[in-house]
Amino acid sequence: MPSNRPLFIHQLCIMLLALLGSVSCFASGYHLGLQSVRAVATANANVAEAAEAATIATNPAGLSQLTGTQSNQHLFLVQPEIRYQHARGQFTDHSSVQGTQQGSLTPKWQAIPQWYGAHQLNDQWHVGLGLYVPYAARTRDDSHSVLRYNVNSTHVKSLDINPAIAYTINEQHAIGVGFIGQYMEAALQKYADFTPVGAAISGQPSHVIHQQPGAFDVKAQVKGHDWGYGFNAGWLWNVSPQLRLGVSYRSKINHTLSGHATWQPTGQQAINILPALVHSGYRAKEQAFVPLTTPEVWSVHGQWQPTPQWKLFSHASWTRSDRLKYLDIQFENDKVINPATGQTAHVSRIGTHWRNTYNLAIGTAYQYNNKLQWLAGVGYDQSPVSNNRHRLPTLPDGNRWLFGTGVQYQYDKYNSINASYAYLHIQQTSMHQQDQGEHVSSHTLAQANYRAHAHIMGFSYNHRF
Numbered sequence: 001m002p003s004n005r006p007l008f009i010h011q012l013c014i015m016l017l018a019l020l021g022s023v024s025c026f027a028s029g030y031h032l033g034l035q036s037v038r039a040v041a042t043a044n045a046n047v048a049e050a051a052e053a054a055t056i057a058t059n060p061a062g063l064s065q066l067t068g069t070q071s072n073q074h075l076f077l078v079q080p081e082i083r084y085q086h087a088r089g090q091f092t093d094h095s096s097v098q099g100t101q102q103g104s105l106t107p108k109w110q111a112i113p114q115w116y117g118a119h120q121l122n123d124q125w126h127v128g129l130g131l132y133v134p135y136a137a138r139t140r141d142d143s144h145s146v147l148r149y150n151v152n153s154t155h156v157k158s159l160d161i162n163p164a165i166a167y168t169i170n171e172q173h174a175i176g177v178g179f180i181g182q183y184m185e186a187a188l189q190k191y192a193d194f195t196p197v198g199a200a201i202s203g204q205p206s207h208v209i210h211q212q213p214g215a216f217d218v219k220a221q222v223k224g225h226d227w228g229y230g231f232n233a234g235w236l237w238n239v240s241p242q243l244r245l246g247v248s249y250r251s252k253i254n255h256t257l258s259g260h261a262t263w264q265p266t267g268q269q270a271i272n273i274l275p276a277l278v279h280s281g282y283r284a285k286e287q288a289f290v291p292l293t294t295p296e297v298w299s300v301h302g303q304w305q306p307t308p309q310w311k312l313f314s315h316a317s318w319t320r321s322d323r324l325k326y327l328d329i330q331f332e333n334d335k336v337i338n339p340a341t342g343q344t345a346h347v348s349r350i351g352t353h354w355r356n357t358y359n360l361a362i363g364t365a366y367q368y369n370n371k372l373q374w375l376a377g378v379g380y381d382q383s384p385v386s387n388n389r390h391r392l393p394t395l396p397d398g399n400r401w402l403f404g405t406g407v408q409y410q411y412d413k414y415n416s417i418n419a420s421y422a423y424l425h426i427q428q429t430s431m432h433q434q435d436q437g438e439h440v441s442s443h444t445l446a447q448a449n450y451r452a453h454a455h456i457m458g459f460s461y462n463h464r465f
Contacts, residue, residue: 033381034076034112035132037458041406041420042363043377045313047301048246049365050236052462053116056130056164059234059248059301060176063126063166066118069465074114079455080106082139082396087448089146091193093206097444098213099146105139105394112136123168126176130162135184135294139394143191143266144214147393149444150433151350153189154394158182162232177233182253185225186290188329188350192218192263193442194270194277200339201273209269217267218277222288222329224257230294242305250297252323261288261331281335281344288331295320313363313377321354321384335440348440352392354384363404373408375420391431396450398429406458418460426452 036054039046047055050062053072082105089097118128137156141147164178194216199206209215234248263282265271278284299317306312327350334344363377379402385391406420429450435441 034078034456034458035074035114035134036072037074037076037406037418037420037460038375038408040076040402040422040456040458041375041377041404041418042313042365043361043379043402043404043422044359045301045315045361045363045377045379046303046311046365046375047248047299047313047315048236048244048303049311049313050246053118053128054114054130054132056116056118056128056162056178057132057134057160057232058299059236059246060128060164060178060232061166061174061234061236061246061248063118063128063164063176064168064174064236066126067120069119070117071463071465072114072116072460074116074458074460076112076114077457078110078112079108080110080452081454082106082450082452084147084393084396084448084450087146087446089149089447090445091195091206091210092443093210095207095210097146097149098210099144099148100142101146103142103145105141105396107138107140110138125168126166128164128166130160130164130178132160132162134158134160134182137395140189141394143219147446147448148191148217149193149442150435150446151188151190151392151394153187154392155187156184157186158184164232172238174236175234178231180230180232180251180253182228182230182255182294183225184228184255184257184292185223186257186292187221187223188327189219189221191266191442192220193444194218194273197273197276197280197339198269201276212269215267215269216273217265218270218282219264219266220261221264222259222261222290224259224288224290226255226257228253228255228294244303246301248299248301252296252320253294255292255294256289257292258287258289261286261329280339281331281333283333286332288329290327290329292327293323295323309367311365313361313365315359315361315363315379317359319357319359319384321357324352324354324384326351326353329440331440337438337440343438345439349435349437350392351390351436352384353386353390355386357382357384361402371410373410374405375407376405378403385429388430388432389434391429391433393431393433393446393448396429396431396448396452398427398450398452400424400426414464416462418458418462420456420458422456422458424454424456426454
């Protein structure tokens with residue numbers, strides 16, 4: 001009988017890419033952290049357990065703990081909430097930006113699918129494939145917000161295709177390695193204030209022109225996409241029948257997101273001076289690209305089973321988030337950034353100045369009977385944003401706590417289902433951000449206070465062939 005697995009995997013890729021358009025960001029920086037429903041129930045503490053094919057994403061050596069052939073389908077439903085208030089904007093002439101001063105950045109419920117498969121070749125070799133979403137962000141502010149000149153909208157979506165192989169060295173040790181092909185798309189929107197151009201043409205002081213809110217506004221959008229490549233690797237050590245330890249590594253992945261930028265006048269006065277804007281290098285559409293490197297991650301994890309019913313999990317990871325010091329949006333055409341001197345630039349720099357981060361999690365699993373298992377965990381995730389001067393209006397990240405719980409029901413020896421619920425609490429944060437340096441920017445000062453949290457529900461189905 002011919003196999004339908006290649007067609008099935010192809011269909012899954014299409015489904016994942018289609019649903020990626022609705023993904024919201026709710027993990028450290030823009031790392032999603034929702035690779036497995038069972039794992040989220042333990043606040044991602046159970047990496048050493050290696051109980052399902054989703055181990056491909058966290059420690060590929062875990063494939064050695066699986067028997068036969070299995071397929072995992074996961075679906076997360078996320079209800080994010082990021083709200084801000086007491087917002088304030090200020091132009092370089094010290095006049096205030098006019099607009100809304102509070103609002104919400106996130107949409108309603110979002111769906112996030114993941115898929116993994118694993119196959120045991122023999123007693124020593126195992127292979128697997130993962131199709132999952134590692135990074136995502138989708139936030140959008142009102143077009144009349146006083147923060148619109150900093151960053152107004154952020155949209156990042158990605159998909160990892162992660163084949164992996166594991167080798168059992170002996171009863172105690174196993175190693176694994178995987179190849180990662182990563183597709184990423186990103187879009188960013190901010191508004192530009194061309195009042196300095198209007199002031200140079202009309203002779204009016206800029207603070208007088210700013211009394212007409214948004215008169216010289218131009219909406220700038222940048223979109224790009226790219227494929228990048230990396231790997232992940234891991235080691236598991238069965239110290240005893242009760243204790244297992246592991247180490248894993250995920251490499252950095254370099255991207256050059258290539259696409260285009262558009263400049264669309266939205267203010268009436270900006271429309272009137274459109275020929276001057278084009279002459280200054282602000283074309284309606286031009287090529288643009290953004291270099292971006294996703295960070296490497298080291299992690300250590302353990303599992304202790306003191307009784308046949310109880311398992312205890314622990315996990316710690318370190319992420320080199322400081323690879324994202326800034327985002328340089330590079331435009332095809334030079335642009336006049338100072339009408340008085342004629343100075344030009346072709347780069348818009350968004351400073352992030354992220355720091356390296358750590359994650360800590362502990363969890364447990366209790367086997368109630370031969371069919372039902374309960375799981376729970378708590379995790380702490382450090383934010384890569386070091387202070388409020390480097391916090392972006394549409395990515396107001398903060399330290400967070402993840403509280404998870406869930407159940408697994410083993411229907412029979414071939415089929416099982418998992419359900420989980422997690423609450424993500426993000427510390428209250430503030431922003432006091434202003435672009436610095438000689439580059440394409442309105443250099444407005446933005447201030448706001450943020451509150452954020454998320455409800456995360458997950459469902460998965462595991463089938464063993």
